[in-house]
Amino acid sequence: MSARLEAEHLHKVFGRRPDQAVERLRAGADREELRADGTTAAVIDASFSVAPGQIFVVMGLSGSGKSTLLRMLNGLLEPTAGRVLFDGQDLTALTDRELRQVRAHKISMVFQHFALFPHRSVRENAAYGLEVQGVPRAEREARAGEALALCGLAGWEDSWPDELSGGMQQRVGLARALATDADLLLMDESFSALDPLIRRDMQDQLLELQKSLKKTIVFITHDLNEAMRLGDRIAVMRDGRIVQTGTAEDILLRPANDYVASFIQDVDRSRVLTASAVMDTGVDGHEADCDCETATPDTPFTDLCALSARLTHPVAVLDAADAVVGVVPQERLVAFLGGEAATEPEQVTTRA
Ligand SMILES: Nc1ncnc2c1ncn2[C@@H]1O[C@H](COP(=O)(O)OP(=O)(O)O)[C@@H](O)[C@H]1O
Ligand SMILES: [Mg+2]
Structure with missing residues (x-):
């Protein structure tokens, strides 16, 4: 879909x-x-x-x-x-x-300030897109209910918009967009x-x-x-x-x-980067069964830092078949944090 x-x-x-x-x-x-x-x-x-x-x-x-x-x-x-x-x-x-x-x-749109109809229930608001499509009431209410549940609003179907927090109102907006399929x-x-x-x-x-x-x-x-x-x-x-x-x-x-x-x-680089971005791929001769800690290419940077902080040797990065595809030496993690951290390795552990 x-x-x-x-x-x-x-x-x-x-x-x-x-x-x-x-x-x-x-x-x-x-x-x-x-x-x-x-x-x-x-x-x-x-x-x-x-x-x-x-x-x-x-x-x-x-x-x-x-x-x-x-x-x-x-x-x-x-x-x-x-x-x-x-x-x-x-x-x-x-x-x-x-x-x-x-x-x-x-196509469904979700805006910043979602205009909910104040005199319609949360369910009716979520069903609005379906109403525009001409979907019969019973079906649109059922589908709106499912979409609300997906968005974490089960139990609020019969409430009024002003009984909901801003975040919950935004969820109704998302539910309205999802309900239309x-x-x-x-x-x-x-x-x-x-x-x-x-x-x-x-x-x-x-x-x-x-x-x-x-x-x-x-x-x-x-x-x-x-x-x-x-x-x-x-x-x-x-x-x-x-x-x-x-x-x-x-x-x-x-x-x-x-x-x-x-x-x-x-x-915050540590949130975005994963092992595949920071690993050293020149891994000839590295043994997959060494006793080093291992990660996968999509292990988040912060997890690598946590692993690496406990270790004296590099983290090995393994693919789905357990073959070593790279290693991440601690210096690399430090270098990728950039700026001051490059000269202050302790910061790696505190940020992780
Ligand atoms: N209907 C319009 N008539 C004239 N200028 C517009 C119109 N809509 C947007 N602009 C201008 O086009 C530029 C881009 O606006 P917009 O797409 O709203 O940017 P953003 O969503 O990134 O804040 C702005 O200079 C804005 O003033
Ligand atoms: Mg804009």
């Missing part, structure tokens, strides 16, 4: 003569030049593809064009140039009526208004749900830590352009430019 989504050279220009503005952008004009004419290039030449079942995160500061990009993905905004392909179907070529059908049945979930800063702890809960819950649901998800955030926790792949936007697309590790270890590098300073 998931879809492939592709964006091809998407542009969105607000203001006068947008087509002309796109021509100028293609000829090398930048956003500021256009702004001088009162024209806003909100999204410039955005291309990416999201594989079925992946979480694709778009990360960027406020004003970088994230919401505009998202609204083109579900056809709420018509691109000035470029195409959106949804399972190979060109959304930009559909009639309004066809587009409404796709939006109602195949849409293949594609578009989430615009869905967790940004939540307190940090509740936000972490929601991130965990989404990852947990995703293990079984395997939806195709585009998740927007201005927070790189959130991007790295959630994203199978991440696109970093700046001033309307995607400046880098890659995995969390790609972005952390190989930032495309100084701009991206400036963001990753605030990221």
